[in-house]
Amino acid sequence: MAWHGHLTLDYRLDAEGRTTAHDRHEGPLRVLQRLYPEGPAVCHHVLVHPPGGIVGGDTLDLDIRLAGASHALITTPSATRFYRSAGETAVQSVRARLDAGARLEWLPLEAIVYDAALAENRQCFELAPGAEMIGWDIAALGLPGAGKPFTRGSYLQQLELPGRWLERGRIDGGDRALLDSPLGFAGHTVLATMWFAGGQDLPAARREALLDAARQCCAGHPLAASAGATAPQDSTVVLRLLAGRVEPAAELLVQVWREWRRIAWDLAPCPPRIWRT
Numbered sequence: 422m423a424w425h426g427h428l429t430l431d432y433r434l435d436a437e438g439r440t441t442a443h444d445r446h447e448g449p450l451r452v453l454q455r456l457y458p459e460g461p462a463v464c465h466h467v468l469v470h471p472p473g474g475i476v477g478g479d480t481l482d483l484d485i486r487l488a489g490a491s492h493a494l495i496t497t498p499s500a501t502r503f504y505r506s507a508g509e510t511a512v513q514s515v516r517a518r519l520d521a522g523a524r525l526e527w528l529p530l531e532a533i534v535y536d537a538a539l540a541e542n543r544q545c546f547e548l549a550p551g552a553e554m555i556g557w558d559i560a561a562l563g564l565p566g567a568g569k570p571f572t573r574g575s576y577l578q579q580l581e582l583p584g585r586w587l588e589r590g591r592i593d594g595g596d597r598a599l600l601d602s603p604l605g606f607a608g609h610t611v612l613a614t615m616w617f618a619g620g621q622d623l624p625a626a627r628r629e630a631l632l633d634a635a636r637q638c639c640a641g642h643p644l645a646a647s648a649g650a651t652a653p654q655d656s657t658v659v660l661r662l663l664a665g666r667v668e669p670a671a672e673l674l675v676q677v678w679r680e681w682r683r684i685a686w687d688l689a690p691c692p693p694r695i696w697r698t
Contacts (some may be wrong), residue, residue: 423478423509423644426450430484432464432491434559440464440491450481453626459562459691465490467695468529477506477539481513487523487552494526496693500561501532503540506574515544519552519620524686527556528678528693529690531611531667534562536569536594541577548582556682557674561667562592562600565610571600582618586657609647609663613670617681621656627685628646631658634680640675 425507426448439461444452449472457466468483475481488491502513513532519525525546534540546554558580563571571594579589591600599605606612617631635650635658640646647664660677664670679690 427482431486433488434490465494474502474504475511476504479511483515485517486631487519489520490522492524497529498695503534503538505537506539509667509673510539512541518547521549521551523552525554531559531561537573542580543583550621552620559613562610611664617658619656635660635677638676
């Protein structure tokens with residue numbers, strides 16, 4: 422039986438300066454209690470999907486709304502797993518809308534795409550002028566360490582900031598020219614994208630500071646040869662990388678997140694507690 426899950430998260434800043442959150446869920450997708458490890462202004466939330474994976478025919482929809490001046494950090498307790506499909510497509514869809522002055526940190530753990538999966542992972546973030554976010558997306562193809570590479574099926578990945586930035590690509594497990602070629606993934610099985618985005622153009626000095634920080638983190642990291650940071654347009658800074666394993670990729674993203682948080686928002690890093698368990 423296919424699972425259909427829907428979760429709505431609504432963040433608001435109350436009169437006492439606390440980011441509160443109201444949630445509504447249908448099906449097997451929900452959120453744990455609100456956490457405030459760095460004070461009331463920033464709400465930390467952990468998304469959970471009790472079935473533990475997504476199979477063909479499953480759909481998970483997440484709608485997020487951040488009212489003005491609210492700040493949410495959202496992560497997951499474990500990887501999202503797209504399992505082998507018998508013919509139907511598994512779809513995960515995330516849509517977030519940020520009002521002026523809101524901040525979002527979208528920091529889920531990796532998505533693992535099993536061999537013969539048919540999966541779509543769609544993410545859309547609408548930022549009003551004055552809103553900002555840090556986000557990342559990590560995709561791990563197959564289970565090469567267990568001798569189960571990704572050789573069949575397909576994975577569609579879409580990241581969108583409407584009107585500003587769109588990345589959309591479909592990875593076919595049989596496309597060895599893409600997966601193995603030095604002009605493609607060069608045999609890497611982990612691909613990650615990280616971004617800092619504003620609802621309006623970032624001042625040039627601020628944008629360059631974010632770029633420099635990402636490039637400095639990359640330069641001193643073992644993945645330096647397969648990582649790079651660019652500004653595809655004036656409101657967005659993007660870091661892309663390829664890796665053979667999730668752990669070094671995640672380590673580099675966390676380093677950049679720490680620096681971007683300090684530079685952009687003058688906030689000390691406060692890693693979610695779930696990352697340390």
